[in-house]
Amino acid sequence: MSLDDRKLDVLRAIVEDYVETQEPVGSKSLVERHQLGVSPATVRNDMAVLEEEGYIRQPHTSAGRVPTDAGYRLFVDRLSKVKPLTPAERRAIERFLIGAVDLDDVVHRTVRLLAQLTRQVAVVQYPSLARSSVRHLELVPISTTRLMLVMIADTGRVEQRLVELPGPVPADDVTDLRRRVNEKLAGQRLADTPPLVQGLVDECAPGQRATMACLASVLLETLVERSEERLALAGTANLTRGGVLDFQGTLRPVLEALEEEVILLKLIGDLEPSKTRVRIGDENQIDNLRSASVVSTGYGPGATIVGGLGVLGPTRMDYPGTIATVRAVARYVGDLLAQN
Amino acid sequence: MSLDDRKLDVLRAIVEDYVETQEPVGSKSLVERHQLGVSPATVRNDMAVLEEEGYIRQPHTSAGRVPTDAGYRLFVDRLSKVKPLTPAERRAIERFLIGAVDLDDVVHRTVRLLAQLTRQVAVVQYPSLARSSVRHLELVPISTTRLMLVMIADTGRVEQRLVELPGPVPADDVTDLRRRVNEKLAGQRLADTPPLVQGLVDECAPGQRATMACLASVLLETLVERSEERLALAGTANLTRGGVLDFQGTLRPVLEALEEEVILLKLIGDLEPSKTRVRIGDENQIDNLRSASVVSTGYGPGATIVGGLGVLGPTRMDYPGTIATVRAVARYVGDLLAQN
DNA sequence: ACTGGCACTCTGTCCGTGGGAGTGCCAAGA
DNA sequence: TCTTGGCACTCCCACGGACAGAGTGCCAGT
Numbered sequence: 001m002s003l004d005d006r007k008l009d010v011l012r013a014i015v016e017d018y019v020e021t022q023e024p025v026g027s028k029s030l031v032e033r034h035q036l037g038v039s040p041a042t043v044r045n046d047m048a049v050l051e052e053e054g055y056i057r058q059p060h061t062s063a064g065r066v067p068t069d070a071g072y073r074l075f076v077d078r079l080s081k082v083k084p085l086t087p088a089e090r091r092a093i094e095r096f097l098i099g100a101v102d103l104d105d106v107v108h109r110t111v112r113l114l115a116q117l118t119r120q121v122a123v124v125q126y127p128s129l130a131r132s133s134v135r136h137l138e139l140v141p142i143s144t145t146r147l148m149l150v151m152i153a154d155t156g157r158v159e160q161r162l163v164e165l166p167g168p169v170p171a172d173d174v175t176d177l178r179r180r181v182n183e184k185l186a187g188q189r190l191a192d193t194p195p196l197v198q199g200l201v202d203e204c205a206p207g208q209r210a211t212m213a214c215l216a217s218v219l220l221e222t223l224v225e226r227s228e229e230r231l232a233l234a235g236t237a238n239l240t241r242g243g244v245l246d247f248q249g250t251l252r253p254v255l256e257a258l259e260e261e262v263i264l265l266k267l268i269g270d271l272e273p274s275k276t277r278v279r280i281g282d283e284n285q286i287d288n289l290r291s292a293s294v295v296s297t298g299y300g301p302g303a304t305i306v307g308g309l310g311v312l313g314p315t316r317m318d319y320p321g322t323i324a325t326v327r328a329v330a331r332y333v334g335d336l337l338a339q340n
Numbered sequence: 341m342s343l344d345d346r347k348l349d350v351l352r353a354i355v356e357d358y359v360e361t362q363e364p365v366g367s368k369s370l371v372e373r374h375q376l377g378v379s380p381a382t383v384r385n386d387m388a389v390l391e392e393e394g395y396i397r398q399p400h401t402s403a404g405r406v407p408t409d410a411g412y413r414l415f416v417d418r419l420s421k422v423k424p425l426t427p428a429e430r431r432a433i434e435r436f437l438i439g440a441v442d443l444d445d446v447v448h449r450t451v452r453l454l455a456q457l458t459r460q461v462a463v464v465q466y467p468s469l470a471r472s473s474v475r476h477l478e479l480v481p482i483s484t485t486r487l488m489l490v491m492i493a494d495t496g497r498v499e500q501r502l503v504e505l506p507g508p509v510p511a512d513d514v515t516d517l518r519r520r521v522n523e524k525l526a527g528q529r530l531a532d533t534p535p536l537v538q539g540l541v542d543e544c545a546p547g548q549r550a551t552m553a554c555l556a557s558v559l560l561e562t563l564v565e566r567s568e569e570r571l572a573l574a575g576t577a578n579l580t581r582g583g584v585l586d587f588q589g590t591l592r593p594v595l596e597a598l599e600e601e602v603i604l605l606k607l608i609g610d611l612e613p614s615k616t617r618v619r620i621g622d623e624n625q626i627d628n629l630r631s632a633s634v635v636s637t638g639y640g641p642g643a644t645i646v647g648g649l650g651v652l653g654p655t656r657m658d659y660p661g662t663i664a665t666v667r668a669v670a671r672y673v674g675d676l677l678a679q680n
Numbered sequence: 681a682c683t684g685g686c687a688c689t690c691t692g693t694c695c696g697t698g699g700g701a702g703t704g705c706c707a708a709g710a
Numbered sequence: 711t712c713t714t715g716g717c718a719c720t721c722c723c724a725c726g727g728a729c730a731g732a733g734t735g736c737c738a739g740t
Contacts, residue, residue, distance in 0.1 A: 026733050039683050044734065062690045062733050101562045102500055104570075136480045140492055142680075148492055152480055152500070158490065160442055160498045162680060222441045230444075236576060237595035251591065255577035340482075340502060366702050379714050384703070402702050402721045 003053070007046045009036060011055055012079040014047075015067050019316055022242055024064030069281035069315060072293070076278050076319050083320040085328050089117060093332050100336070103127070103156035107232045110309065110333050115235025117325045120313035123264050123296075126230040127155030127306040127337070129223065134185045134193070139178045139215075144168040149218060153190070155306050156340055159228075163218045166210045173208060177215065190224055231264055238313070246291060246314030253288035258312075263288075268308035271298035276327050281315045291315055295322045299330040301338035309333070343393065347386045349376060351395055352419040354387075355407050359656055362582055364404030409621035409655060412633070416618050416659050423660040425668050429457060433672050440676070443467070443496035447572045450649065450673050455575025457665045460653035463604050463636075466570040467495030467646035467677070469563065474525045474533070479518045479555075484508040489558060493530070495646050496680055499568075503558045506550045513548060517555065530564055571604055578653070586631060586654030593628035598652075603628075608648040611638035616667050621655045631655055635662045639670040641678035649673070 013034045017025040027040040027047060036043065047065055050056045055071035058064070067075070096113045100106040107124050114122035132153035140148040147163040169177075184196050197216045204212045222228075236258065239251050247254055257263050267284060270277070276297040284294055289312075296310025311326055353374045357365040367380040367387060376383065387405055390396045395411035398404070407415070436453045440446040447464050454462035472493035480488040487503040509517075524536050537556045544552045562568075576598065579591050587594055597603050607624060610617070616637040624634055629652075636650025651666055 024733090028733075040733095041683055041685090042681085045682085048735080058734085060690060062688080062735095064733065102502065135482070136488075138478050138480065138490065140476045140478065142475070148476075150478065150490060150492070150498065152488060152490070158498060158500045160492070162442065234599060237592060237599055240590060240592040240595065250580060252577060252580040255580065259574060259577055364702090368702075380702095381714055381716090382712085385713085388704080398703085400721065402704095402719080404702065 007050060008079060010043055010046045011050055011071060014056060014065055015075045018067055019318055024059055024066050026064035072280045072315055080320045083324050085324055093329060097332055097336055111232040111234040114311055114329050118311045118322050120238050120311045121235045122311050123268050124232045124309040125268055125307040127157050128229060129190050131306045132157060133187060133189045136186060137181050139174050141174055151223060159223060161218050161222050163214055165214055169211050193224060194220060229265055231261055246316060248291055254292060257286060257288040267294045268296040268310040271305045271308050276323050293317055295326050297326055297330045299334045301334055347390060348419060350383055350386045351390055351411060354396060354405055355415045358407055359658055362585055364399055364406050366404035412620045412655055420660045423664050425664055433669060437672055437676055451572040451574040454651055454669050458651045458662050460578050460651045461575045462651050463608050464572045464649040465608055465647040467497050468569060469530050471646045472497060473527060473529045476526060477521050479514050481514055499563060501558050501562050503554055505554055509551050533564060534560060569605055571601055586656060588631055594632060597626060597628040607634045608636040608650040611645045611648050616663055633657055635666050637666055637670045639674045641674055
């Protein structure tokens with residue numbers, strides 16, 4: 001039990017000062033800025049212990065101390081209290097989200113809002129198809145041998161695919177196919193559809209079977225299996241705040257990582273509980289993002305979760321504020337989705 | 341007639357060397373690297389004239405010369421010949437674009453492809469609604485008082501809007517509305533629809549008129565008037581190539597500009613002829629992009645143009661290569677769209 | 681257990697210097 | 711008239727030493 005309360009206070013003070021000033025913090029300025037009730041020398045002793053335990057480090061001898069990833073982790077877990085949003089912020093959120101005309105619009109507004117409020121990079125995942133149910137499937141003839149398959153999900157997502165048919169199909173047959181596909185699939189979770197789709201093909205009259213098989217394969221291959229996740233990103237310009245001091249000199253690796261959807265999904269994914277998740281530095285397991293932290297959470301109507309959203313910034317970031325904002329935005333978006 | 345052929349050769353050589361080395365180029369290294377057939381002193385005299393005319397400048401006394409925006413302009417207009425793509429590049433384009441499952445996919449693949457080939461920031465505009473025709477309008481009941489209006493355009497774009505109805509509408513009425521809306525609007529250019537939509541409302545039986553009016557207002561307001569342009573962006577990491585030397589120190593303003601859809605649309609918009617457009621530095625009229633150039637062109641099936649695409653990089657960029665790539669990609673995308 | 685004092689270390693900055701690259705100009709040659 | 715070699719000049723930049731400032735670790739005293 002090497003860490004008594006005062007040492008934790010010192011750590012908290014170091015994190016807070018460093019986040020604010022962006023400069024290694026020394027014992028003297030610490031006691032000046034915080035009411036620790038002890039002298040710099042005492043603080044120095046505490047610092048030595050904190051360093052030994054791996055919570056802070058010196059960039060070089062005779063410089064101040066900087067929190068390590070472990071230091072931030074301890075700070076987030078035990079030392080910080082969530083900072084409530086200001087009424088102004090709450091109003092900003094509401095105002096921003098009202099007036100969205102469709103899902104795309106909701107997602108875009110949300111991601112911009114998040115970026116603006118946190119002054120960091122924001123990521124919003126579209127409602128995941130894997131967590132959606134089919135609301136309606138529409139078949140639109142494009143030519144005699146082509147159909148546009150439009151799937152509308154209960155989450156508001158709409159996906160369309162072009163289906164090449166083996167041969168011409170009369171309009172009546174399309175109507176029939178549409179009816180049968182909807183009877184079978186509407187209301188079903190996308191993940192549960194494969195056996196049902198197979199059933200549809202099997203039950204088909206021989207004359208329509210080839211057509212239905214085409215439809216089925218497009219449906220399964222491009223919507224269910226390769227169930228595509230979509231993302232929106234905003235606020236990359238915020239990476240340049242605080243000079244190039246964060247991110248050890250180059251934005252390069254960070255910008256590269258942000259271009260990889262797979263990486264982003266990993267970052268804001270893993271949406272089990274409705275808990276907000278904080279990944280600090282190395283914790284996010286991605287080399288390019290060694291000096292970045294990610295705050296993410298799931299969102300969805302009511303208690304269900306249909307997608308994730310989050311924020312990425314330097315490890316040196318305002319965790320309490322960011323966590324509060326991410327949570328609040330997620331809740332507002334969830335409410336918005338619940339209305340539809 | 342102050343510029344004879346040799347002076348133009350000198351300018352060309354300066355641009356080529358500077359683009360390659362990123363360093364001010366001096367008279368001595370110029371004659372070494374190019375067969376100009378004259379001595380450094382002569383080149384110096386030519387340089388003095390070129391500088392006086394505003395095509396090159398010295399960062400400071402006794403440094404080499406750097407092209408000005410005007411210099412690049414002259415280079416692009418008169419001194420460079422389009423660099424044909426390598427077979428490898430052509431193959432890369434084809435391979436990349438084959439297998440796209442829907443319009444979103446086409447656009448995303450295209451923008452990544454462009455970014456990768458040019459090693460710069462790529463922007464692709466979705467086919468503009470304003471230039472599209474209605475292929476089909478679908479009405480999907482969500483609840484008794486809500487419809488999802490889905491518009492499928494001939495360009496492949498699919499837009500959906502939620503319509504709040506004044507009161508419950510029976511399924512038969514929906515079918516009827518759907519039929520009448522499609523009869524009237526299918527095949528029409530979106531820009532031509534307003535009077536037709538008004539006609540639809542007027543012709544409506546009183547019982548359905550309120551519903552149709554709702555539909556009409558959503559259609560007009562969110563699809564026609566506010567005819568929304570969409571964009572995809574990729575390759576921002578490429579901004580960091582060549583150090584922070586381009587973009588005078590900070591990526592900040594550039595990243596900020598890239599977040600503004602309005603700005604991006606201006607950059608790659610103005611799609612009159614099928615000509616490739618090059619905007620150099622100040623020419624793009626945007627303060628944040630003083631040191632950036634944009635190469636853009638329109639694309640579309642056959643000779644028609646439905647949207648724009650382009651590339652943004654430092655003014656010091658490989659214009660011939662970039663122009664060739666942008667053109668080639670645009671043509672391939674157009675062909676791809678023509679197939680659908 | 682805390683504190684004041686002290687010597688030590690390291691960084692960042694300022695400044696002066698020298699080498700190098702490149703220019704402009706001039707007088708001579710084609 | 712255009713081109714060329716020569717030459718003096720300017721300016722940047724990299725290098726290196728000196729210095730002030732900040733911060734530490736340690737120790738002895740309370």
